[in-house]
Amino acid sequence: MRWPGSYNMRIHRIQVENFGKLHGFRMEMKEGCNVICAANGWGKSTLAAFIKAMFYGLDYTSKRSLADNERKKYLPWQGGAFGGSLEFSTEKKAYRVERFFGAKDKEDTFALYDLTTGLLSEDYSENLGEELFCVDRRAFERSSFFIQQNFSAAINDSLSARLTHVEEDAGDMKNYEKAVASLEEKMKYYKKTGNRGQIGKLKERRSAVRQELADCQSREEEMIRQKECLAEKRQERDRLSGQIRKLQAELSQAQSYGEWAAKRAQYDLLKGRAMEEEANVRRILDSLQSYEHVPPGEEELDRCREEIYCLHTLDGQEKAAAKELKKEKRRLSKLREELEEIPAPGRFWGILALVLVLSGVCAMSLSRILPGAGLAAAGAAAAFVQFYHMD
Known part of the structure; x- marks a missing residue:
């Protein structure tokens, strides 16, 4: 179909989900005039109403x-x-329009797809018929859609304007009916129930923009606070950096002082040791000055070493003799006790034998072997005489 000043438009395919008695209906439209010839009750008027x-x-x-x-x-x-x-298609593109209806118009849905891309298209709005054919619903009903029971050939101002080619300047129409109808359509477009009209959309957009503006202002205030906080943090960082540098300098000085103190203590220790050594050297020098002769040579030292060794040997022998003497004293005490038990005639010879034997042992312990042996033999003889008297 083609209206003066409009695009060539052609319907390609009709798909009815549910509309009146039609259910799951599909129809491909051919080029040229498509005629549907069917019995009464088939749904021809319903299909025409679906297209509208x-x-x-x-x-x-x-x-x-x-x-x-x-x-x-x-x-x-x-x-x-x-x-x-x-x-359907126009001279420019091909589209698919989908509409589903509810119990009220606020439940209706509208979608227009570009068949080339398969994406939603914004080339036309919900007022698709008016934008395509440049006539309103009433003009369409009186020109391209005829109700079977209420057929009327009357035309309205919109159809008259299209037929007389005055649609380019709708503001010049003086007819009251056209003006009222136009205002009603525009009111429906701009103000629909449920805030679905253009006014509701603009109000929603205004509210969204205001909310976005408030969010931006809030973010701007937060940004200003963050900048101020950042400036404070930077000042704090600079202050802390200065304190760190100062502490590092003090630490370096403290470390230097600690090293100096350690070196000072080591110096004092070494100095004390040096003074002790110096005092020892002075004592040694004082001792050496008391000698009239020079220090002894190696031969003199060897002789002194031999004498020291002999002294040590004699000291050991003396200690051993002292031990042996203690033993003999204990034996003497025991012999005295036994002597007291011996009868008087042999007591003299017993004492004599004891004295001689002890004398001989002491002599032998002092490296006087021959005299010691003689004394021990005499003591043995005296002991024999004692035993003789006892018998």
Whole structure:
């Protein structure tokens, strides 16, 4: 179809999900004139109403009459999704429009897809019929859609304007009906129930922009606070850096002082040892000055070593003799006790034998072997005489 000043438009495919008695209906449109010839009750008027609904939607009204309430009239008999889709093309692009309807117009959904990309298109709005054909719903109903029971050949101002080529300047229309209808359509476009109109969208957009502005202001204030905090932190960092440098300098000085103190203590220790050594050297020098002669030579030292060795030897022998003397004293005490038990005639000879034997032992311990042996023999003889008297 083509209207003066409009694009060439062609319907390619109709797909009805549920609309009136039609359910799961598919139809491919051929080029040229497509004629549907079917018996009464097939759904020809329903299909024409579906095509009109795809372009213009369904008006919402509270009227109960089916003739005046298309939304109620074409509500699917069998239930399911109320609506469908229609594919069409203009001189520029091919599209698919999808509309689904609810009990009220605020529940309606509209989507327009670009068949080339398969993506949503914003080339046309929900007022698809008016934007494509440049006529409103009433003009479309009186020119391209005819109701079977209420056929009327009357034209309205929109159709008259299209036929007389005055649609370029709609502001020049003086007709009251056209002006009111135009205002009503615009009011429907700008203000719909449920804030779905352009005014509601703009209000929502304004609220969103205000909220975004408030968020931006809040972020800006937070940024200012963060900058101030950052400046304070930088000042604090500079102050702490200065303190760190000062402490490092003091630490370096303390380390230097500690090293100096350690060296000082080591110096004092070495100095004390040196003074002790110096005192020892002085004592040695004083001792050496008391000698009239020079220090002895090696021969003199060897002789002194031999004498020292002999002295040590004699000292050891003396200690051994002292031990032996203690033993003999203990034996003497024992012999005295035994002597006291001996009768008087042999006591003299017993004492004499004891004295001689002890004298001989002492002599032999002092390296006087021959005299000691003689004394011991005499003591043995005296002991023999003692035993003789005892018998």
